[in-house]
Amino acid sequence: MIEFKNIEKAFGKNEVLQGIDLRFAQTGCISAVLGPNGSGKTTLIKSLLGMVLPDQGSIEVNGQPIRREWAYRNQIDYLPQIARFPENLRVAELLRMIKDIRGGASRDEELIERFGLSPFLDKRLGTLSGGTKQKVNLTLALMYDSPIVILDEPTSGLDPVAMIQLKELIRQEKKRGKMVLITTHIMSFVEEMADEIVFLLEGKIYFRGSVAEIKTQHQAEGLEEAIAGILKGQLSATARTVAEPKSALQSIMSQLQTA
Amino acid sequence: MLKILKYSTYDLLRSRWAYLYLAFFLLFSGGLLYLSGDVSKVVISLMNVILILCPLIATMFGVMYYYNSREFTELLLAQPIRRRTIFWGQYLGLAISLSVSLVIGIGIPFVAYGILHGPEIWNFFTLISNGVLLTFIFSGLAFLIGLKNENKIRGFGLAIVLWLFFAVVYDGLFLLSLILFKEYPLEGFSLAATVLNPIDLSRIMILLKLDISALMGYTGAVFQKFLGTALGMGLSLLTLALWAWLPVWGIQRIAQQKDF
Numbered sequence: 001m002i003e004f005k006n007i008e009k010a011f012g013k014n015e016v017l018q019g020i021d022l023r024f025a026q027t028g029c030i031s032a033v034l035g036p037n038g039s040g041k042t043t044l045i046k047s048l049l050g051m052v053l054p055d056q057g058s059i060e061v062n063g064q065p066i067r068r069e070w071a072y073r074n075q076i077d078y079l080p081q082i083a084r085f086p087e088n089l090r091v092a093e094l095l096r097m098i099k100d101i102r103g104g105a106s107r108d109e110e111l112i113e114r115f116g117l118s119p120f121l122d123k124r125l126g127t128l129s130g131g132t133k134q135k136v137n138l139t140l141a142l143m144y145d146s147p148i149v150i151l152d153e154p155t156s157g158l159d160p161v162a163m164i165q166l167k168e169l170i171r172q173e174k175k176r177g178k179m180v181l182i183t184t185h186i187m188s189f190v191e192e193m194a195d196e197i198v199f200l201l202e203g204k205i206y207f208r209g210s211v212a213e214i215k216t217q218h219q220a221e222g223l224e225e226a227i228a229g230i231l232k233g234q235l236s237a238t239a240r241t242v243a244e245p246k247s248a249l250q251s252i253m254s255q256l257q258t259a
Numbered sequence: 260m261l262k263i264l265k266y267s268t269y270d271l272l273r274s275r276w277a278y279l280y281l282a283f284f285l286l287f288s289g290g291l292l293y294l295s296g297d298v299s300k301v302v303i304s305l306m307n308v309i310l311i312l313c314p315l316i317a318t319m320f321g322v323m324y325y326y327n328s329r330e331f332t333e334l335l336l337a338q339p340i341r342r343r344t345i346f347w348g349q350y351l352g353l354a355i356s357l358s359v360s361l362v363i364g365i366g367i368p369f370v371a372y373g374i375l376h377g378p379e380i381w382n383f384f385t386l387i388s389n390g391v392l393l394t395f396i397f398s399g400l401a402f403l404i405g406l407k408n409e410n411k412i413r414g415f416g417l418a419i420v421l422w423l424f425f426a427v428v429y430d431g432l433f434l435l436s437l438i439l440f441k442e443y444p445l446e447g448f449s450l451a452a453t454v455l456n457p458i459d460l461s462r463i464m465i466l467l468k469l470d471i472s473a474l475m476g477y478t479g480a481v482f483q484k485f486l487g488t489a490l491g492m493g494l495s496l497l498t499l500a501l502w503a504w505l506p507v508w509g510i511q512r513i514a515q516q517k518d519f
Contacts, residue, residue, distance in 0.1 A: 011518070051336050052518045068515070073339035080337065084330040086270075101262045102338055140334075 001025045001062055002048065002148065002179070008056035009043055016040045017047075017054070018203035027147070030170065030180040032190045035200035036231060041183040042081055044200070045152055049078055061148070079141035081152040081183075083133045087126030091117065091136055094125060098140060108143040114165050115139060130157040138166065142173075149173055150181045155189055167193060187224040197223075199230065206230065263335070263348025264355070271324065271356040280316060280357065284364025292372050298379040299469060302386050305365065306465045309390040310458050314397040315422050317357055321401025322418040324353050326411050336519055343511045346402070350510060354398045358391045365390075385468040389461040392499055396457050397422070399506025406513045429456050450485055457502045460495055 004022040008015070017040045024031060033041050046052040048059055050066055050073070058065050061072045085094060099106050112118055115135040120128060128136065134157045142149070154166060170193060173180060184190060190197065191211055199207040199214070207214060207230070211223055220226035271277055287308065291301045328349060335345045365387060374383050401418055408414040433452050437445060453459045463482055485491040 046519070049337050050342075051333075053516065070339055070341045073337065078337045080333065084333060086328065086331045086334075097266055098334070098338070101266075101335070101340065 001060075002181075003060045004044070004048075004057065005059070006057035007044070007047060007054045007059065009040075009047060009052060009054045016043045016203050020044060020057075020200075020203070020205060022198065022205065022208075024179055024181065027179050028174055028177045029195045030174055030182065030193055031196050031198060032194035033181060033183045033198045033200065034185075034190065034227065035206075039200040040203045041200055042152055045078075045150055045181070045183065048150065049073065049076065074144075075146050075148055077141050077144055077146045077149045079137060079151040079154055081156075083137035085125040085133070085136070087124065089125055090122055091125060091128075092121040094136070095140065095143075099143075102144065104144065106143045107145060108139060111139040111143055114169065115162060131159055131162065134158055135162060142169070147177075148179050148181070152183050153185075154182060155184055155186055187222070187227060191223045199227070201230070260344045260348045260351075263340075263345055264352045267328070267349045267352030268356050270328070271352060276320065277356055277360050281360040281364045284361060285367060288365045289368035289371075292368050298369075298372070298374065298377065299382065302379070302382050302465075302469065306386055306462065309361075309386065310393070310462055311426055313361065313390050313393040314426060314458060317354075317394045317397035318401045318404075318418045318422045319415075320357065321353060321398040322405050322414050325349075325402055325405030326414065333519060342514045346406070346510045346514045347507065350399055350402045350507070353402075354395045357394045357398060361390050361394060362387055382465075382469055385465055389465055392503060393457060393461055396499075396502045396506065399503070399510065403506050403509045403513065406510065406517060425456055425458050430459070433459075450482070453482075454495055454498050457499060460499060464495060 002022075002024040004020050007017050007020040009017040016038075020040075022044075033044065035041050043052055047054050048061075048066075050070070053067075058067065060066065061075065064072060066072055089097070095108055099108065112121070115138065117132070117135055117139060120132055120136075125133070125136070134154075138154065141151070149170075151170075154170075155163060158166060167189075170180060170182075182190075182194065194211060196210055197207065197214055198205060207217075209217075214226050215221075215223060218226040218229045220229055288301070288305055291304055292298075295301055295304075332345060332349070336342070369383055374380055400421060404414050404417045404421065408417065433449070436452075437449065440448075453463055467483060
């Protein structure tokens with residue numbers, strides 16, 4: 001179980017998260033965290049991993065607050081958004097190293113086979129293509145069979161074959177009763193995979209519910225249109241307030257005069 | 260922490276910088292011993308080199324290593340490992356591999372020369388241990404600079420300024436103040452000022468060990484009187500230890516609060 005309680009985080013003047021209350025309790029459930037760029041998805045996930053420290057609020061994993069803790073990360077598989085590796089290491093060396101540091105059983109061979117990585121094991125990470133790097137990233141992230149799986153943009157750079165493999169893998173994890181959290185911008189992926197959607201907008205939770213709910217609520221055919229509708233509505237709302245400052249001011253003044 | 264230490268040491272020992280550093284000390288100390296043949300003189304020449312070079316290499320190499328291993332650090336941060344373990348492991352890996360280069364590079368020529376059976380062994384030992392201590396202090400400070408500054412250029416700039424300050428500027432200011440205030444008794448001030456700079460403190464400790472403090476005139480006598488006592492020696496060792504502890508403590512403090 002994961003619980004965010006009133007999380008606030010600002011980087012300088014940029015208030016990325018403004019009071020997030022979220023609870024993921026259901027196992028065997030895929031939740032998609034969506035939102036436009038800069039809405040705080042990655043910050044939210046990084047704060048769950050203790051990489052970003054919230055200014056306010058607390059996060060609990062299985063009922064234990066995580067601040068300054070580290071052992072709880074044993075229960076989380078995490079795929080970072082941008083795969084950044086030590087350039088001069090070979091793939092096999094990197095895998096061996098992480099296994100050595102973390103210890104315990106790992107299923108890296110199964111994943112290497114699934115993503116067809118064996119020809120690349122002796123290559124240096126700096127020479128790999130973006131898609132292959134992402135496959136290494138996925139292998140590293142998922143090789144520990146942890147009950148919580150967090151995938152930040154898992155689809156970036158993957159070819160269709162790898163994409164199918166990934167979807168299959170995620171479904172399999174779901175069936176095995178894991179809690180899966182995904183962020184992505186590919187709506188077809190969400191429609192196909194996600195059981196529920198958490199929509200972040202400007203550091204707040206704008207919507208939470210199933211794909212069907214969001215579609216009926218915004219009278220859209222597909223998820224993509226529904227999301228675009230939300231974003232457009234938000235834009236025009238802000239535009240309206242700025243477009244007519246004079247009349248707004250006048251109405252305020254008249255209200256003041258009558259009062 | 261041992262595993263992180265192992266991998267960062269392994270990583271550093273694979274880079275050619277560590278070998279260059281080692282080769283430099285091998286050639287330099289070997290050459291000096293071969294040319295002069297007087298161990299005392301060689302120790303003094305090496306002292307001047309170590310006091311300048313160890314801090315310089317430790318700071319520059321320290322920030323470089325910190326920025327280069329950022330990807331690895333990010334990878335480790337998501338693993339079930341304590342934050343301070345990651346940074347302490349990396350810092351110790353760096354400091355230890357630089358120290359190993361130093362000890363081997365100077366050690367081999369001296370041992371080949373027969374230092375182990377000579378009376379100069381303690382002078383040699385003082386020299387090496389001060390070099391190692393300076394390496395630890397300055398690579399730790401470099402790590403602190405890296406942790407505090409996301410911007411590489413700024414980090415490198417600050418590292419150069421740090422080294423320049425302690426190796427060059429500090430002495431300049433020190434001498435200037437001695438000249439400006441020469442009317443006043445300055446023993447206390449100069450003692451304090453020396454103790455506060457790890458490079459100066461190491462220099463004085465080595466010089467006193469070599470029993471050539473008479474060369475330093477009146478100040479030398481003051482230092483001999485102070486550092487010759489158990490209290491003085493204890494105090495200066497304590498200060499050096501404090502200097503070595505400061506970055507370790509700082510690394511833990513900053514690592515605890517930093518966002519990645």
